[in-house]
Amino acid sequence: MTDRNRRFTNKVIVITGAGSGIGRTAALAFAREGGSVVIGDINERDGTETARQILETGGYATAVRCDVRVPEEVEAMIARAVSDFGGVDVLYNNAGVVRYGTVEELSVDDWDFQLDINLKGTFLTCKYAIPQMRRRGGGAIINTASVQAFASQKTVPAYAASKGGVVSLTTTVALDHADDNIRCNCIAPGTIRTPMVDQAADTFGPDDPEAAIAEWGRLHPLGRVGKPEEVANLVLFLASDEAAFCTGGCYRVDGGLLSPLFNG
Numbered sequence: 464m465t466d467r468n469r470r471f472t473n474k475v476i477v478i479t480g481a482g483s484g485i486g487r488t489a490a491l492a493f494a495r496e497g498g499s500v501v502i503g504d505i506n507e508r509d510g511t512e513t514a515r516q517i518l519e520t521g522g523y524a525t526a527v528r529c530d531v532r533v534p535e536e537v538e539a540m541i542a543r544a545v546s547d548f549g550g551v552d553v554l555y556n557n558a559g560v561v562r563y564g565t566v567e568e569l570s571v572d573d574w575d576f577q578l579d580i581n582l583k584g585t586f587l588t589c590k591y592a593i594p595q596m597r598r599r600g601g602g603a604i605i606n607t608a609s610v611q612a613f614a615s616q617k618t619v620p621a622y623a624a625s626k627g628g629v630v631s632l633t634t635t636v637a638l639d640h641a642d643d644n645i646r647c648n649c650i651a652p653g654t655i656r657t658p659m660v661d662q663a664a665d666t667f668g669p670d671d672p673e674a675a676i677a678e679w680g681r682l683h684p685l686g687r688v689g690k691p692e693e694v695a696n697l698v699l700f701l702a703s704d705e706a707a708f709c710t711g712g713c714y715r716v717d718g719g720l721l722s723p724l725f726n727g
Contacts, residue, residue, distance in 0.1 A: 470703045471498030475548040477541065478502060479531050479588060480558030482509025484657035487516075488691035489555060489698050494522035496699070499548040503529035503540045503558070523548070531558050531584030534591075541591040551595040553702045556585045556606045556629075561622040561659065563666070574621045581625035582632070589636055593645060601644025603702045606633050608649045610717050614724050626651075630713050637711030646710035648701045653717030654679045655689040684719030 476493045480486040482504030490500045494517040502524060504510035510526035517524035525547045529540040544551045560580050562573045585606050596602030611619060612626040629649055637647040654660060660676065668675025680687040697716050700706055715721055 468495075469497045470699070470705070471496045471553070474498045474552040475544050475550055476500045476553040476555065476702070477544050477551055477588070477592060478555045478557055479529065479584065480504055481513050482506045483513075484557075484659065485652075485655060485691045485694045485698075486555075486557040487513045489557065489695040490524070491516060492692075492695045492699055493553070493702075494520070494524060498553070499523035500525075501540065501544040501547070502526045503531070505530045505558075531587060532579040534587055537584070537587040538591045541588075541595060545595055550599045551592045552599055552602045554588055554592045554596075554602070554604045555698055555702065556588055556604070558584055559607055559659075561619060561663070563618045564620075565618055566620050568618075569621060577621040578625050578628075581622065582628040585629055585632060589632075589647075593636075593640060593643070596645050597640075597643045602646075603706070604633075604636065604645065604647040605698050605701050606647070606649040608633070608651045608713055610651050610653050610715065610721050612651060612713075613721055633713065634711045641710060646701075646706070648706075648709055648711065649713045650694065650697055650701070651713050651715045651717060651721075652694050653683055653689055653715075653720040655691060655694055655716075657691060660688065682720060683717065684722060687718065689716065689718055 471493055476498045478486050478490050481490045481502040490513050494500050502510045502513045507528040514524040514526040527540045527543050529536045606629050608629040609626040611623045612630050615623040633647050633649040664672035664675040694716050
């Protein structure tokens with residue numbers, strides 16, 4: 464029987480965007496369950512702080528400054544996982560960004576910025592992590608899509624396109640590497656209380672950001688926005704042996720937001 468308190472003992476987990484929000488929450492959770500965590504983040508200070516929180520509780524972690532748009536930096540992050548902890552067992556692609564505007568308003572730079580981080584970054588981490596997983600006899604990849612891959616909203620053309628791409632990339636990686644005992648799934652969060660959502664609330668509801676977040680929460684059948692811990696719980700399940708027969712899927716953690724779409 465699986466010991467749910469130590470599911471990741473002797474496992475090495477690489478997480479991008481782990482300096483804050485869902486990434487940090489997941490990193491702390493993996494470490495509590497015995498995992499050695501490589502924290503990749505473009506913000507070196509935030510990544511180091513996540514590592515410090517893990518280390519001070521007796522866990523194992525190392526922080527690496529990594530811009531997921533840059534192949535050499537992604538390759539170096541995976542190399543650190545190998546040199547510090549011996550390999551890679553789990554990859555959680557959490558890094559993501561959004562910039563708002565219609566296709567007419569959005570600059571080419573803003574389009575490239577979102578596609579490069581959200582989609583190209585996911586490609587690069589998979590590219591360099593998969594050979595290391597194969598050497599370990601297999602592994603698990605969890606990519607971050609979004610409900611907006613399935614039902615978009617106004618002014619997020621690049622973000623929605625990138626997340627739709629993540630869903631398609633996930634299924635192909637799952638098919639290509641099933642024989643390597645490498646599983647690949649993605650998650651589709653609804654509105655989760657993260658720094659990204661706080662920033663959006665400051666943009667679209669500057670007079671009362673908390674009211675804006677509460678309003679977004681009411682769009683979800685459960686009547687609220689989600690918590691980072693609720694997303695991390697799903698990520699850890701998909702990364703664990705408990706999900707050994709799950710690959711190529713996209714799992715919603717959206718408070719029921721997409722239920723009307725899928726249930727007619």
